[in-house]
Amino acid sequence: MAATTRPYGSWPSPLDAGLAASLDGRPEYLGTVGPEVWWTEPRPEEAGRRTLVRRRLADGGPEITELPAPWNVRSRVTEYGGLPWAGAERPAGGPLLVFVHFADQRLYAYEPDAPGGPEPRPLTPVSRTGGGLRWADPVLRGGEVWCVLEEFTGPGPTDVRRVLAAVPLDGSAAGNRGAVRELTHDRYRFTTGPRLSPDGRRAAWLVWDHPRMPWDGTELRVAEVTGGGELVDARTVLGGPDEAVAQVEWTAEGNLLAVSDRGGWWNPYSVDPRTGWAINLCPREEEFGGALWKPGLRWLAPLPGDTPHTAGSGAGLVAVLHGQGSSVLGILDPESGDLVDAAGPWTAWQPTLAVHGTRVYGVAASPRSAYEVVELDTATGHARAVGAQRPDPVDPAYYPEPQSRTFLGPDNRQIHAYVYPPHHPACRAAADELPPYVVWAHGGPTDHVPPVLDLQIAYFTSRGIGVVEVNYGGSTGYGRAYRERLREQWGVVDVEDCAAVARALAAEGTADPARLAIRGGSAGGWTAAASLAATDLYACAAIIYPVLDLLGFAEETHDLESRYVESLAGPPQTLAVLSRERSPVARADGITAPFVLLQGLEDPICPPAQAERLLDALRGRPEPVPHAYVTFEGEGHGFRRADTMVRALEAELSLYAQVFGIERTDVPRLELDG
Secondary structure (H helix, E strand, C coil), rough: CCEEEEECCCCCCCHHHHHHHCCCCEEEEEEEEECCEEEEEEECCCCCCEEEEECCCCCCCCEEEEECCCCEEECCCCCCCCEEEECCCCCCCCCCCEEEEECCCCCEECCCCCCCCCCCEEEECCCCCCEEEEEEEEEEEEEEEEEEEEEEEECCCHHHHHHHEEEECCCCCCHHHHHEEECCCCCCCEEEECEEEECCCCCEEEECCCCCCCCCCCCCEEEEEECCCCEEEEEEEEEEECCCEEEECCCCCCCCEECCCCCCCEEEEEEECCCCCCEEECCCCCCCCCCCCCCCCCCEECCCCCCCCCCCCCCCCCCEECCCCCCCEEEEEECCCCCCCCCCCCCCEEEEEEEEECCEEEEECCCCCEEEEEECCCCCEEEEEECCCCCCCCCHHCCCCCCEEEECHHHHHHEEEEECCCCCEEEEEECCCCCCCCEEEECCCCCCCCCCCHHHHHHHHHCCCCCCCEECCCCCCHHHHHHHHHCCCCCCCCHHHHHHHHHHHHHHCCCCCEEEEEEEEHHHHHHHHHHHHHHCCCCEEEEEEECCCHHHHHHHHHCCCCHHHHCCCCCCCHHHHHHHHCCCCCCCCCCHCCEEEECCCCCCCCCCHHHHHHHHHCCCCCCCCEEEEEEEEECCCCCCCHHHHHHHHHHHHHHHHHCCCCCCCCCCCCCCCC
């Protein structure tokens, strides 16, 4: 069938905003409980909650969704959360689970196979002080849950302390804060949950302090566990102010495995828990770890010591995620240094791994498949998808194919990006027309984007609008030096890198230079807004729950990022000057292009106050800037509800259609003020 010729941006697409929203999100926090695999999974159509899903693979059992609405398995520790559940197999009665319920942030115990379908029972109390009591990264130990406790001591977002704590499983602490045992002091501002040695006699965890972020410098702490369940002789064995340890685990033999960037890349190390002597098990210019935004992330998982393997002796094998830009799953033999990657179509793996016997489980995606639960049998080398598989909502012929590109920016620095050209199986544009393109700036900014299927990208590319995702300087995935390009240069390097990619696409004839846009959320929203204020390159922008004011961000945001601007922009004594020079709020007079600003009204990280200050700065100008401010009740940082995502996507498309001169009648018209 001959392709129909239609202008870019006007192509019809079966992938509407409702489909894109209904399949948004991915499985997270994978774990094994005996022979079962469990994970959390989003439910956008159920007010954005997350549920627990289990599957018993030994007998080919189906996926079972545990915990009906309104149960919501999600922690708010540091506002970004962390591992919210743990489970243990029992001799009788089925597994025992503990989890954090988002609404009240209490820990609950749950016995899914108990007769009568009992309701979860609370284990922790509610505190009315500030943000209350919060829990994350749990592990079951005897009659207790050992985990991170975040406790607010006052009304402000930084009135908070964090320690390791032990919560009794008998429910005696459900109404009594005093029944919670604190295992560590609160000298350190941040901590991950404990990892217990196989014999239960030692514990290891990570800590760090302001003003460092966890990718700047962390410490690996080890302590002895007494017979009474106390932690004694705690000591630092690895890490420091300039070394970021991203994960720690114990091997079956009682040694430590850690992921450290002491050599400039996050590599796996064997660490002597007594002396701290560390040996790099696989020295490569690749990342075997990443930014520890949340406690409980896992880039490596040791296999049982007697696990057979086709590529080695089977002793001490380790499942690892590794790569540049995006990661693949491999099995590392620490004795030989051999690393064998799993076969399959998956191009990116999330930092969640679990092991049972010879099998490794993870969450992975490809340009043709969304994130799903994958099983690798190390005895055979066979990998397969076993959970969270989604039927294609539309013909995969509508999916775009990412092109991995490296561009040159100022001073010939390399900039990594993924280009998604417009793609439609039955439409094309006239030969003399160039397509509009939208530059996507990711959040973080200490983060990155991999080349995987994203239906929000396909929503635009299937309509004839190209997308390019930029891993600008400061992104993870390319070593510490690339990550630190953004140090004290936020609002400069990210803006320059996005602009360099956009200009390169226009210069080579890939994109229409008159129809370039930029969009981003959170830190990406900062980059989008700062780009409008600093350049005249973009015809419009979508700015989503953004940082807009350096000073305001430092004073108003949550505790984890309250000192982040010191590494991103500069020390406190220069912040006022830098804020005037770089903040979109202070540079609003430089914004002339239309934009849509999308904001959750319950965002504790980027509060609506910043968005409102930007709008105030634009009012009364002689030449008004066309814009729309769209707010969402009940949404925080990162949209989770299907109806929110539908409205946001349609508003964004309507903006592009109006600015780029595209005729579309399938989305509500976004009314622009000014």
